[in-house]
Amino acid sequence: MHEITLCQNAVELMQEFGQQNRAQRITAVWVEVGAFSCVEPEAFRFCFELACRETLAEGCELHLETPAAESWCYDCQQDIRLLSPGVLLCPQCGGRHVRVIADDGMKIKRIEIE
């Protein structure tokens, strides 16, 4: 449900940068959703289109990048990918001694303007 707030914040940021760069239109945006971010990409996609209406970014193309839940297992001494961000468990050895590397934020990487 908070995806709508996130979309509004995202569009606000995009507009700010668009205006600074004298854009007439924002045609595309690349957004990275961290594996630990508790953002549902589908819900975000749904709200995003609404949030863009009547702004510089109306109709812009949304590229959502969702990197895997990268982590480090101290027991295996190697990089691992958690099966689910919710469970801190090494899929190799079943150990709990895991450090999360994946991001819990949501980042606007770049925009395309014209």
Add this chain to the structure above:
Amino acid sequence: MCSTCGCASGETRIEGVSNEHSHHSHDTSYHSHEYSHGLPFAPRRLIDIEMDVLAKNNHIAAHNREHFAQASILALNLVSSPGSGKTTLLTHTLTRLAPHSDCAVVEGDQQTTNDADRIRATGVPAIQVNTGKGCHLDAQMVHDALHQLAPKNNSLLFIENVGNLVCPASFDLGERHKVAVLSVTEGEDKPLKYPHMFAASRLMILNKIDLLPYVTFDVDTCIANARQVNPEIEVIQLSATTGEGMDQWLAWLEQQRCA
């Protein structure tokens, strides 16, 4: 609801603050005439941004946190599902704490000032924030509420978030810790169902333990589930109604104040 974007922020109400649309702006200057007459084939270019979507919230949260540090205020963000007993826990906590410590409360709910009224009945100052359709408190709301509330130096500030185990996990308010309240009338698998909240919390309070004989709630399983998503989480079992375990909670608060 805000008629410009359809968002619910226009319904946010903070007691004592006029209801202006403060926490985001609808800048429509780009709709102006000069911008709409550009070149017919404007070239496209890429602008690198690399900014967190919640940068603005995080910035205000950092400002709140700085203020709390300067004034030696211990701010805690209480999160849970609706009905876990946060307000009852707070009123009982304040009854014990208020005689010898300064306390203040920010109450978050979609509607009504019922919770703030319950807190004020204990003699402790409270401000109600109504989020309208919003599902969480954000750093700006807490910032505005603090200006009304003006908590004293060396005090304890409890921020009771909107009852919701999802969204409040993402919004930093500037608090020292999140405290998740889970009552035994809920399922012991809640930490697994809503992992982000329990991963973000420093302490889990298992509330209403006086009801354990009447429900099928396995305390050990619940704690194991919570530690699965957050191996560091501390757990206190208590009943706000009977007072069992309250001493441990008050001791935890004291420990945090000294930390």
